[in-house]
Amino acid sequence: MKMKKRKEVNVVCHNLPDPATDMICQLIDNDRAWADLILSKTALILASVVILTAVYALAASSSDVIEKNELELITVDLASHIDSAGSIHPGTENLTVTYVFDTYAGQLISHERLNISVTGEYVTSSFEDDGNTICAARALSYRTVPFSPENLRSVLTGKFAADGTRDQPINSPFPYTDVTDLLSSTAAEELYLNTSRDVIIEQASVFVTDGSEVRELEYILVHQ
Amino acid sequence: MSISSFTSDERAFLEPNNDIISIAIVVIGFMVFAAILSKTFIAFDDNSNALESYEQAAMIAKDIAAYPPLQGSRPELISAEALDIIASPSAKEERYMFFQRFSENIDLFVEVSTDDNRYHWTIDDGTGSQNGRDIIAASVPVVIELGSNVRCVPGTITVKITQNLWN
Numbered sequence: 001m002k003m004k005k006r007k008e009v010n011v012v013c014h015n016l017p018d019p020a021t022d023m024i025c026q027l028i029d030n031d032r033a034w035a036d037l038i039l040s041k042t043a044l045i046l047a048s049v050v051i052l053t054a055v056y057a058l059a060a061s062s063s064d065v066i067e068k069n070e071l072e073l074i075t076v077d078l079a080s081h082i083d084s085a086g087s088i089h090p091g092t093e094n095l096t097v098t099y100v101f102d103t104y105a106g107q108l109i110s111h112e113r114l115n116i117s118v119t120g121e122y123v124t125s126s127f128e129d130d131g132n133t134i135c136a137a138r139a140l141s142y143r144t145v146p147f148s149p150e151n152l153r154s155v156l157t158g159k160f161a162a163d164g165t166r167d168q169p170i171n172s173p174f175p176y177t178d179v180t181d182l183l184s185s186t187a188a189e190e191l192y193l194n195t196s197r198d199v200i201i202e203q204a205s206v207f208v209t210d211g212s213e214v215r216e217l218e219y220i221l222v223h224q
Numbered sequence: 225m226s227i228s229s230f231t232s233d234e235r236a237f238l239e240p241n242n243d244i245i246s247i248a249i250v251v252i253g254f255m256v257f258a259a260i261l262s263k264t265f266i267a268f269d270d271n272s273n274a275l276e277s278y279e280q281a282a283m284i285a286k287d288i289a290a291y292p293p294l295q296g297s298r299p300e301l302i303s304a305e306a307l308d309i310i311a312s313p314s315a316k317e318e319r320y321m322f323f324q325r326f327s328e329n330i331d332l333f334v335e336v337s338t339d340d341n342r343y344h345w346t347i348d349d350g351t352g353s354q355n356g357r358d359i360i361a362a363s364v365p366v367v368i369e370l371g372s373n374v375r376c377v378p379g380t381i382t383v384k385i386t387q388n389l390w391n
Contacts, residue, residue, distance in 0.1 A: 036240075040240075044243050054258075089290055089292055141283065
């Protein structure tokens with residue numbers, strides 16, 4: 001049946017002198033299946049390109065994930081040092097902890113590219129990677145002020161005319177909102193840390209009095 | 225349909241489409257692999273978050289167990305009298321001082337109970353509502369001194385941190 005049909009087509013084609021029709025006829029007549037082969041191999045190549053791109057993207061995103069993990073590790077390490085300084089009950093003398101940024105070999109993130117900042121509520125770190133900013137943040141558990149002790153005392157003296165030490169308690173009625181609000185609003189400013197220098201974490205007490213008794217408000221100071 | 229009729233079939237009707245079938249198998253395999261990988265990563269991320277929050281709660285629980293105003297006649301004892309005072313509704317100032325050290329971002333409350341459940345104290349600063357939010361809890365065992373250091377009973381301090389809405 002097929003053979004018969006093909007013969008009829010041939011007959012029709014040979015009767016027409018037009019070269020374009022002749023070419024189409026040759027194409028139809030051709031049963032070597034070149035077009036079939038080319039189409040299927042092109043599809044195969046396209047599919048493999050898509051799969052290879054997907055695998056490559058997955059590998060690239062996994063290196064992003066590793067960098068992000070490392071950044072989180074650096075942030076968590078600093079945040080947990082600040083928290084552990086807060087969880088020590090000092091008794092009479094205040095405690096000072098020195099934190100050194102870990103610079104071991106084989107780190108993906110070099111410390112020069114790293115931006116670490118501390119505010120009263122968060123430790124944030126970020127770095128630029130090919131125009132993208134990757135960042136990580138951790139909330140702190142204790143009340144923290146990114147000041148040096150001298151700075152803290154001068155801020156308190158400037159506002160209350162008393163530096164909040166045991167000898168010079170600040171006059172403030174319960175619940176001492178003027179002191180706590182002042183410190184939390186000034187602590188909202190970021191302190192950018194230099195990763196090649198030590199970070200000093202220490203406890204500080206601000207003494208307040210409502211006239212009858214003296215209370216101690218505990219803070220953690222972070223400075224360099 | 226026996227297996228021999230399948231193996232001895234030589235009409236080769238699948239032969240021209242071999243590559244489509246193999247590509248389909250590779251694509252399906254790759255999708256399954258990617259799905260398993262992403263699921264594992266999500267589970268790992270969740271677990272590490274939960275562990276981190278638990279560590280924070282455990283640290284605060286240890287801190288509260290060593291909080292000087294709660295101590296009894298010896299540093300390792302927790303005084304029931306001090307707990308009575310700090311848990312009573314009128315002791316606003318003591319409770320304020322108790323929670324003052326912790327960051328304003330943390331919503332926490334503390335439950336202290338003896339192991340025989342006869343005594344129970346809740347220290348709450350009354351700011352947070354726990355409705356429909358995740359709570360992370362950590363406990364530490366303590367010895368509670370009831371009245372005098374002759375009557376000491378085992379108990380636990382449980383710190384419950386209410387997760388922030390954005391977590």
